[in-house]
Amino acid sequence: MAGLLFSPIAMGPMTMKNRIVYPPMGTRYDITTARARAYYAERALGGCGLVIVEGTRVDNFADPQFVTALPALAQAIHRGGAKACVQMSHPPSLPDGEAIAPSAADSAREVTAAEIRNIQEKYALAAACLKKAGFDAAEVHGAHGYFFSQFFSPRANRRTDAYGGSLENRMRFARETVRLIRLVVGREFPLLYRMSADEFHPQGPGISDSQALAAALENDGVTALDVSAAIAGQTPSVTSPIRKAPEGTYAYLAALIKQVVRVPVIAVGRICRSEVAEQILASGQADLVAIGRQLLADPFWPKKVAEGRDGEVVACRYDNHLCLGNLNKQMPIACSVNPRAGREYEAPLPLPNEA
Ligand SMILES: Cc1cc2nc3c(=O)[nH]c(=O)nc-3n(C[C@H](O)[C@H](O)[C@H](O)COP(=O)(O)O)c2cc1C
Numbered sequence: 553m554a555g556l557l558f559s560p561i562a563m564g565p566m567t568m569k570n571r572i573v574y575p576p577m578g579t580r581y582d583i584t585t586a587r588a589r590a591y592y593a594e595r596a597l598g599g600c601g602l603v604i605v606e607g608t609r610v611d612n613f614a615d616p617q618f619v620t621a622l623p624a625l626a627q628a629i630h631r632g633g634a635k636a637c638v639q640m641s642h643p644p645s646l647p648d649g650e651a652i653a654p655s656a657a658d659s660a661r662e663v664t665a666a667e668i669r670n671i672q673e674k675y676a677l678a679a680a681c682l683k684k685a686g687f688d689a690a691e692v693h694g695a696h697g698y699f700f701s702q703f704f705s706p707r708a709n710r711r712t713d714a715y716g717g718s719l720e721n722r723m724r725f726a727r728e729t730v731r732l733i734r735l736v737v738g739r740e741f742p743l744l745y746r747m748s749a750d751e752f753h754p755q756g757p758g759i760s761d762s763q764a765l766a767a768a769l770e771n772d773g774v775t776a777l778d779v780s781a782a783i784a785g786q787t788p789s790v791t792s793p794i795r796k797a798p799e800g801t802y803a804y805l806a807a808l809i810k811q812v813v814r815v816p817v818i819a820v821g822r823i824c825r826s827e828v829a830e831q832i833l834a835s836g837q838a839d840l841v842a843i844g845r846q847l848l849a850d851p852f853w854p855k856k857v858a859e860g861r862d863g864e865v866v867a868c869r870y871d872n873h874l875c876l877g878n879l880n881k882q883m884p885i886a887c888s889v890n891p892r893a894g895r896e897y898e899a900p901l902p903l904p905n906e907a
Pocket of ligand 1: 575576577578579606607639693695696746780791792793820821822823842843844845846875876879885
């Protein structure tokens with residue numbers, strides 16, 4: 553099939569075979585298990601160029617058993633035929649369960665400068681572990697109203713030290729973290745940063761602040777920007793827009809970020825038809841497209857589209873019923889149109905070099 557979707561693209565030293573990214577999507581399968589390996593291998597086998605494994609707490613990387621399980625996950629994704637990345641995230645609590653935030657809110661207390669440094673070091677350690685485990689890239693979860701977003705957003709950051717107040721200060725946590733990761737993993741290891749370019753909140757950072765952050769992070773050494781939007785946890789979800797939202801919901805935000813950087817930019821949000829994906833790439837709104845729930849529903853979307861079999865794609869309903877819905881109930885995700893999702897391990901498909 554002609555077009556940009558199936559043309560290769562470089563992210564630093566990593567070359568992807570096409571422009572299709574499986575974005576980070578929490579599963580609650582436990583990424584150290586055979587269940588998770590089979591699930592992610594099948595997304596790779598379906599033909600996407602890059603699998604970004606779900607948001608994973610940086611605290612986990614201090615656990616030797618967790619770290620030992622990582623190479624098998626990277627291998628499973630590679631054998632499926634995709635490049636492999638993991639999204640690194642920080643929960644709103646310390647390992648002992650104490651709730652923390654950039655500024656005190658609800659039951660959370662303000663993190664100290666020493667704790668900030670400690671958290672940044674955990675990111676660097678996590679990225680180093682991922683590199684050692686054979687992953688091709690790591691991503692910082694800077695989006696959706698979580699820890700990084702809270703530092704960046706005047707909505708949540710009321711600090712009076714060097715990490716709060718001015719735009720420069722609100723960018724400091726993210727910029728220092730990226731620079732520290734770079735220092736530890738070297739200049740070459742691809743490092744992606746996911747941001748909510750617009751929080752859609754009256755006290756949120758807004759587009760021009762997000763453009764400034766993107767440009768600053770490019771200077772600090774990120775290899776690509778993964779441009780999402782909004783604050784998670786709303787019903788219906790805005791980060792994972794439901795069916796009535798336009799297709800390619802947040803591609804316009806990727807385009808605004810692309811105006812100020814040279815590194816590749818990823819667009820996301822209800823990209824379910826190849827025409828829409830091609831249009832986003834052809835119009836220059838983004839360099840890559842992330843296709844989340846549609847690849848949960850049908851991991852073989854890329855292969856089918858590449859072979860001109862679009863009509864055979866099992867369409868996502870975009871009702872968030874068993875994916876986000878299950879996560880909200882603290883349950884592993886499933887899919888209303890793909891009964892195999894999360895059960896791939898019961899009858900795994902042969903991976904190419906196993907066949
Ligand atoms: C079940 C589920 C889990 C998600 N988990 C994450 C996550 O761990 N990290 C993240 O940055 N985004 C997460 N997202 C957001 C997706 O990566 C994606 O941005 C969103 O679903 C929009 O893309 P789509 O319309 O192609 O699904 C999640 C979405 C869903 C539905």
